[in-house]
Structure formats: C-alpha cells, structure tokens
Amino acid sequence: MIRFENVGLRYGMGPEILRDLSFQIAPRSFQFLTGPSGAGKTTLIRLIFLSLKPTRGLITVFNRDAASLSKTDLPALRRRIGVVFQDFRLLDHLTTFENVALPLRVLGNEESSYRADVVELLRWVGLGDRMHAFPPVMSGGEKQRAALARALIGKPEILLADEPTGNVDPPLARRLMRLFVELNRLGTSVVIATHDINLMNQFNARRLVIEEGRLTVYD
Numbered sequence: 487m488i489r490f491e492n493v494g495l496r497y498g499m500g501p502e503i504l505r506d507l508s509f510q511i512a513p514r515s516f517q518f519l520t521g522p523s524g525a526g527k528t529t530l531i532r533l534i535f536l537s538l539k540p541t542r543g544l545i546t547v548f549n550r551d552a553a554s555l556s557k558t559d560l561p562a563l564r565r566r567i568g569v570v571f572q573d574f575r576l577l578d579h580l581t582t583f584e585n586v587a588l589p590l591r592v593l594g595n596e597e598s599s600y601r602a603d604v605v606e607l608l609r610w611v612g613l614g615d616r617m618h619a620f621p622p623v624m625s626g627g628e629k630q631r632a633a634l635a636r637a638l639i640g641k642p643e644i645l646l647a648d649e650p651t652g653n654v655d656p657p658l659a660r661r662l663m664r665l666f667v668e669l670n671r672l673g674t675s676v677v678i679a680t681h682d683i684n685l686m687n688q689f690n691a692r693r694l695v696i697e698e699g700r701l702t703v704y705d
C-alpha cells in the first residue's frame with residue numbers, strides 16, 4: 487500500500503537526510519520505525535503522509551504516484567492514513583469529544599451520525615470519562631490517547647504513530663501497545679516510530695531502521 491523507490495530527501499540546501507530509501511509497507515502489517523534521535527523518523531512519516539515531497543525517487547501511496555497528485559487529490563488520500571504526531575496537535579478550545587469528532591464534522595456529517603462512534607472509540611482508548619475535558623487540563627498520556635482516537639475516527643487503512651510511548655509511564659506504554667496490536671489484528675497497518683529498544687524487544691515485529699540516512703529492513 488506504501489512503496490518507496492530510491493527516495494532521497496533534503497531540507498532546502500541542507501545535507502541529504504534520507505538517501506536511497508527503498509521499502510514497502512503491506513496491508514495489515516505491523517512494524518517499528520527506528521533509529522537514533524535526528525535520524526529522520528518524523529521526516530519519513532511526513533513523506534508517507536504526503537506532507538513533504540521527496541527530493542528524488544518515487545513514492546507510491548495506495549497505488550498512486552505521489553508526484554502526480556494534485557492538491558485536490560490529497561485530502562481523500564490522507565483520510566486513508568491516520569497520524570499521531572509527537573506534539574499531538576489537538577485544538578485547545580475544543581473538548582476531547584470535539585477534537586476526535588472534528589475530522590467527521592469538517593466533512594459535513596451531522597453529530598447524530600457519529601456521536602456513538604466517537605464515544606465508543608474514546609472508551610476504547612480509555613478516555614470515556616474525559617470526553618468533556620479540554621487539552622490544556624489533560625495529562626500527556628490523555629492527550630496522546632485523544633490524538634490516537636482522532637487519528638482513528640476515520641477508520642484509516644494505515645496508522646503512523648510518532649513516538650507514541652515517548653512521554654508516558656511504562657504501564658500506559660504497555661496499554662497503548664496493546665491498542666496498536668489490537669488495531670492491527672482488526673486489519674489496520676501500523677507503523678510505530680520509536681527509539682525505545684526495550685519496547686521493540688517485547689514484540690516480534692518487522693523493523694525499519696534508519697541510520698546515517700539509509701534504511702535497512704529487518705523482517
């Protein structure tokens with residue numbers, strides 16, 4: 487569903503951050519994306535999400551050549567991808583419920599058509615009692631789960647999570663991982679960017695490792 491061929495990326499006139507990346511992400515697959523801090527994990531997530539264009543090479547997303555997409559093609563393709571960014575990007579003036587419902591609301595759906603789905607998803611991530619809370623009074627772990635719920639409300643085919651366990655305590659990290667595994671079992675491809683070796687060692691999953699600009703796949 488995602489395919490990179492000899493992809494390179496540099497920011498402006500800077501050095502090439504990613505070099506000759508060639509790999510695929512299959513439907514229903516589960517993988518970690520790892521490498522030292524600053525290796526380019528977030529950059530790679532942005533390339534997959536089509537929010538960054540490669541400097542060279544070919545990126546195919548859901549069988550569409552990323553270079554041939556027009557601005558009007560992007561929203562529909564991005565809706566098939568769920569992303570949780572490191573800084574969550576929740577809107578502070580909206581409640582958890584409203585933040586999670588936002589992707590459906592902007593499509594013009596009536597609240598009555600999605601209310602039950604949003605509530606069910608919030609319960610699934612353990613935020614059933616925080617639905618009416620605003621992000622500024624929520625803990626990092628709560629915001630992490632709210633951002634996850636927002637990424638999942640549109641039933642994406644692939645979830646990209648950038649350091650989802652980076653700022654949470656070990657019990658919550660385990661709980662989040664159980665949610666990712668369950669999500670994958672239900673059919674969603676999952677990509678988890680992390681530099682937490684202990685976390686990765688608990689799972690027998692594929693690893694995409696970025697080091698010095700190059701990506702190696704360990705199946």
Ligand SMILES: Nc1ncnc2c1ncn2[C@@H]1O[C@H](COP(=O)(O)OP(=O)(O)OP(=O)(O)O)[C@@H](O)[C@H]1O
Nearest residue numbers: 497500503521522523524525526527528529530681
């Ligand atoms: N918008 C940008 N403009 C210029 N350089 C950037 C930009 N974003 C990232 N970089 C640089 O690209 C490199 C890769 O950054 P990136 O955030 O992708 O790494 P990362 O592996 O996600 O790091 P971390 O684990 O610390 O989050 C770093 O050297 C960073 O300074």
